[in-house]
Amino acid sequence: MMAGKQGKVTGITGNMITAEYTGDVMMNEVGYVYVGEKKLKSEVIRIRGKHAELQVFEQTKGIGIGDKVEFSSELLAVDLGPGLLGQIFDGLQNPLPELAAKCGFFLERGVYMNPLPEELAFEFTPVAKKGDAVRRADILGTVQEGIFTHRIMVPFGLYETYTVEKIADKKKYSVRDVIAELKDPKGNIIPATMVFSWPVKRPIDAYAERKKPAEPLITKVRIVDTLVPVARGGTYCIPGPFGAGKTVLQQITSRHADVDVVIITACGERAGEVVETLREFPELIDPRTGKSLMERTIIICNTSSMPVAAREASVYTGVTIAEYYRQMGLNVLLLADSTSRWAQAMREMSGRLEEIPGEEAFPAYLESVIASFYERAGIVKLYDGTEGSVTIGGTVSPAGGNFEEPVTQGTLKVVGSFHGLSRERSDARRFPAIHPLDSWSKYKGPVNAGKVAFVRDILFRGNEVNQMMKVVGEEGTSLEDFVLYLKSEFIDAVYLQQNAFDPVDAATGAERQRYVFDVLLMIMVTHFSISANDDARNFINSLRQKFLDWNGAEWKSDKFKKIEHELRAMVYEKAHETKENIDDRLKSLFDDTAVLIQE
Amino acid sequence: MMRKVYSNIDQIVGNVITVKADDVKYGELAEVKSSHGTSLAEVIRLASEEVSLQVFSGGRGISTGDEVRFLGRSMQVSFSENLLGRIFTGGGQPRDNGPALSENMIEIGGPSVNPAKRIIPRNMIRTGIPMIDVFNSLVESQKLPIFSVSGEPYNALLARIAMQAEVDIIILGGCGLKYDDYLYFKDTLEEGGALSRTIFFVHTAADPIVECLQVPDLCLAVAENFGLQGKRVLVLLTDMTNFSDALKEIAITMEQVPSNRGYPGDLYSQLASRYEKAVDFEGAGSVTILAVTTMPGDDVTHPVPDNTGYITEGQFYLRNSRIEPFGSLSRLKQLVNDKTRDDHRALMDGMIKLYAQFKETLEKKAMGFRMSDWDTKLLKYGERFEHDLMDLSVNVPLEEALDIGWEILSDCFDRQETGLRTELLDKFWPAPD
Numbered sequence A: 001m002m003a004g005k006q007g008k009v010t011g012i013t014g015n016m017i018t019a020e021y022t023g024d025v026m027m028n029e030v031g032y033v034y035v036g037e038k039k040l041k042s043e044v045i046r047i048r049g050k051h052a053e054l055q056v057f058e059q060t061k062g063i064g065i066g067d068k069v070e071f072s073s074e075l076l077a078v079d080l081g082p083g084l085l086g087q088i089f090d091g092l093q094n095p096l097p098e099l100a101a102k103c104g105f106f107l108e109r110g111v112y113m114n115p116l117p118e119e120l121a122f123e124f125t126p127v128a129k130k131g132d133a134v135r136r137a138d139i140l141g142t143v144q145e146g147i148f149t150h151r152i153m154v155p156f157g158l159y160e161t162y163t164v165e166k167i168a169d170k171k172k173y174s175v176r177d178v179i180a181e182l183k184d185p186k187g188n189i190i191p192a193t194m195v196f197s198w199p200v201k202r203p204i205d206a207y208a209e210r211k212k213p214a215e216p217l218i219t220k221v222r223i224v225d226t227l228v229p230v231a232r233g234g235t236y237c238i239p240g241p242f243g244a245g246k247t248v249l250q251q252i253t254s255r256h257a258d259v260d261v262v263i264i265t266a267c268g269e270r271a272g273e274v275v276e277t278l279r280e281f282p283e284l285i286d287p288r289t290g291k292s293l294m295e296r297t298i299i300i301c302n303t304s305s306m307p308v309a310a311r312e313a314s315v316y317t318g319v320t321i322a323e324y325y326r327q328m329g330l331n332v333l334l335l336a337d338s339t340s341r342w343a344q345a346m347r348e349m350s351g352r353l354e355e356i357p358g359e360e361a362f363p364a365y366l367e368s369v370i371a372s373f374y375e376r377a378g379i380v381k382l383y384d385g386t387e388g389s390v391t392i393g394g395t396v397s398p399a400g401g402n403f404e405e406p407v408t409q410g411t412l413k414v415v416g417s418f419h420g421l422s423r424e425r426s427d428a429r430r431f432p433a434i435h436p437l438d439s440w441s442k443y444k445g446p447v448n449a450g451k452v453a454f455v456r457d458i459l460f461r462g463n464e465v466n467q468m469m470k471v472v473g474e475e476g477t478s479l480e481d482f483v484l485y486l487k488s489e490f491i492d493a494v495y496l497q498q499n500a501f502d503p504v505d506a507a508t509g510a511e512r513q514r515y516v517f518d519v520l521l522m523i524m525v526t527h528f529s530i531s532a533n534d535d536a537r538n539f540i541n542s543l544r545q546k547f548l549d550w551n552g553a554e555w556k557s558d559k560f561k562k563i564e565h566e567l568r569a570m571v572y573e574k575a576h577e578t579k580e581n582i583d584d585r586l587k588s589l590f591d592d593t594a595v596l597i598q599e
Numbered sequence B: 001m002m003r004k005v006y007s008n009i010d011q012i013v014g015n016v017i018t019v020k021a022d023d024v025k026y027g028e029l030a031e032v033k034s035s036h037g038t039s040l041a042e043v044i045r046l047a048s049e050e051v052s053l054q055v056f057s058g059g060r061g062i063s064t065g066d067e068v069r070f071l072g073r074s075m076q077v078s079f080s081e082n083l084l085g086r087i088f089t090g091g092g093q094p095r096d097n098g099p100a101l102s103e104n105m106i107e108i109g110g111p112s113v114n115p116a117k118r119i120i121p122r123n124m125i126r127t128g129i130p131m132i133d134v135f136n137s138l139v140e141s142q143k144l145p146i147f148s149v150s151g152e153p154y155n156a157l158l159a160r161i162a163m164q165a166e167v168d169i170i171i172l173g174g175c176g177l178k179y180d181d182y183l184y185f186k187d188t189l190e191e192g193g194a195l196s197r198t199i200f201f202v203h204t205a206a207d208p209i210v211e212c213l214q215v216p217d218l219c220l221a222v223a224e225n226f227g228l229q230g231k232r233v234l235v236l237l238t239d240m241t242n243f244s245d246a247l248k249e250i251a252i253t254m255e256q257v258p259s260n261r262g263y264p265g266d267l268y269s270q271l272a273s274r275y276e277k278a279v280d281f282e283g284a285g286s287v288t289i290l291a292v293t294t295m296p297g298d299d300v301t302h303p304v305p306d307n308t309g310y311i312t313e314g315q316f317y318l319r320n321s322r323i324e325p326f327g328s329l330s331r332l333k334q335l336v337n338d339k340t341r342d343d344h345r346a347l348m349d350g351m352i353k354l355y356a357q358f359k360e361t362l363e364k365k366a367m368g369f370r371m372s373d374w375d376t377k378l379l380k381y382g383e384r385f386e387h388d389l390m391d392l393s394v395n396v397p398l399e400e401a402l403d404i405g406w407e408i409l410s411d412c413f414d415r416q417e418t419g420l421r422t423e424l425l426d427k428f429w430p431a432p433d
């Protein structure tokens, strides 16, 4: 029998079907349910006796008892090869623009298209030579994929040592053409094309060594890089109530982050938000490469009204593609919005399986699944000695905005950096609304830790004064406390808040952050001659205005220098001490201060 | 071919009956004939030959010997211009005295729009309500809930928007609507002459709960099809908390494990699959959704408003008979409010900032702190703002509302106190009379 494993539908509830099968069935293998002319992709999620339970990645309307089920003997997998960059896929790697061209406005179920079609061709440059011994992930050749040299590798699923029998000449080939023949130890010939597949739920482990994330990944969001940095190969999460700015923060990061490839996984959120990205990115120029941002971006898009089971798969599709580009020696950033929707998809499936529910009806294995997902981030040394990394940042959408819930808590246990968004800050339009005191990071950032601690202390104490002032009023607050409060508000206004819509302010590089932070420190340590609350307020306000103008000036431009000069003049004029005093204090407090070298 | 009739109902639990039958498809409709009349029922579970159906009119009064006839199709609704001016139940039956419609039947709850076919929204929908038009513009294809404490005039607000919104077709979906409110909508639209461009699908509080669940799908399927024909459709849903409660009730009878305060774990997906029907079709029309979500106990963290907020593109808070400027947010407004009038954005920001200061002053006043000159000005400003712009009875076009804004500012403040840019002040600051 050709198809080998078949079955018949014996039960349906929601998007889960039960099928009686003959032969052997593998856990998590892909099956297809036939309904009329169509076959609907599904995944085996439980096997009991002669019955397999499958979650269907599509609407199940119209399926009947006795309908045919076919098992593929393959795990849910994605195609990996050149040509993925710039594409927009659904959670199962169907290219959405191609689907639209074929089906029109609506997503038709049961239509699956090749993510890397035959027509796609690249000029192949061989690297391996006939007779070479190669292992999985060794480079057979390269192609130029947009701005990157894309390595054509020995498929990761080939675990032996092979001899290169044939290797294609430098020429243009379809991605599906055979570009090499590999002989295994038993003498079998295995043809290799530029494309191979890999199961999404299995981490790609074709590397020599996993390293500890040490280098900061510059997002160009000041509050992140300075206060709660992210590391290359590290993980972070952004929990926050609705409307607090999770998506906007990820959008900004996807534009400006200092990485090679960005993979955006829109998981169970609004379609409209993805549209903004996919309509705008092709028009935006990536300053690093001078090319369109889309050339370094892949969008995996399984929005909230698309089938729930495919939503569960989408984050894995995203991370598998991320790992693949890591194998090119690239730094990849995976952004998932929102991991709560992914967790909810698991919850729905667990409910249908009638598993014993844990907290808030999430499955008992929620935490370990979250942990193993984030575990797929990392910086690795590849077999050829180069390094590549996958950094994962996920948003969390906690019920009621309360972080004491299973998904947030499960995530906080495993990530290296926590960017908690606060309703208070977003209501006050203080964006990005990351709470500067509650959030934390275990990674090293680009700004000197001692300096950051100093500023954090001002924020902390300023906040205390503010709380107190709410009770006793301004009249009941000492001038010294009041100035402290104004200083903390100043830091917030000119440094922590950042205008996402200003072309310059939207992205602040590491060098500029360090520089500006030193000026900020200088203002913080200066003793001003201030007579009364109003005097203090007016002075800080005018200083704030100047600083904000400075934020809008191009780094190192004449305007930048001019405003800095004016800003300093304002400070020195109001100080009741000399510039030398201020510099000495800075020197005694911090060992390296760029301000000292300046002027 | 006549379909087989089954008359051996094995089980009746809540609204769900189980019958042995073959050749039945998942999601198929059936008619259940009981001594109380005929009701539609939908297949919600298949297990070998056992078919479970959710009966639209409920399980009450169904007998084990009643007839079940499968229709060989899923839930559909007639779609044509003949719908206009008509009123239907949540089961799709006429609620007015008009004929039942059976032409051009379309599926409800159809697939979602391919994200790659969506476009960035760009047209404003004017409502004549300054708190919307000026401060949180409604955008074609937006999905926006009105978060309201029960007792607030949310239906009156919806009716007004229905009357005034510049759209081609209005579809009103009532979920658990009070009969009086239903009559109120009907009368208001009739008097305003808007009935002929309106379609009602109304489930009243007295109707069977399962029909409540159909209402949004009926409305949105019809809306989507008009949208594809190039019409600009506004769908008004009231009250989605009732819809969610119907989901909860049914989930509990189905013995599903609840996730949060009794609501099923898929509440988010259920709501999202409806709200995401809001769309602007490239080269055709659009569907915009405004939906009332009453907040039990005025608690925005309650699962229904909470899940809604995570789905929609902002929200309007209705409190003290006003659309609150704080908390209310149209996330799409920036896509349209730069194309209206030069002063729109700046005035919007400036007036809200001053209003925030007014609120602070009110607090200070309440705590007995001394009022400065500036505080006195703010107090005057706040009152004027609330009376001349925020009050829901104010009904003026956007441009006039902006003019009123300038008048209020010039009555209360000196030019430089407003924090607005000089060039705008030169252009718009009213001349002293």
Ligand SMILES: Nc1ncnc2c1ncn2[C@@H]1O[C@H](COP(=O)(O)OP(=O)(O)OP(=O)(O)O)[C@@H](O)[C@H]1O
Pocket (backbone or CB within 6 Å): A240, A241, A242, A243, A244, A245, A246, A247, A248, A249, A269, A397, A431, A432, A498, A499, A500, A501, B309, B310, B311, B331, B332
């Ligand atoms: N950095 C920012 N600068 C300016 N405005 C912002 C910023 N971040 C968020 N906003 C405002 O807040 C709104 C909501 O932001 P966003 O969509 O990112 O929220 P979210 O946390 O993703 O919400 P949800 O959980 O509902 O998806 C935006 O439409 C915008 O008006």
Ligand SMILES: [Mg+2]
Pocket (backbone or CB within 6 Å): A246, A247, A248, A269, A337
């Ligand atoms: Mg979001």
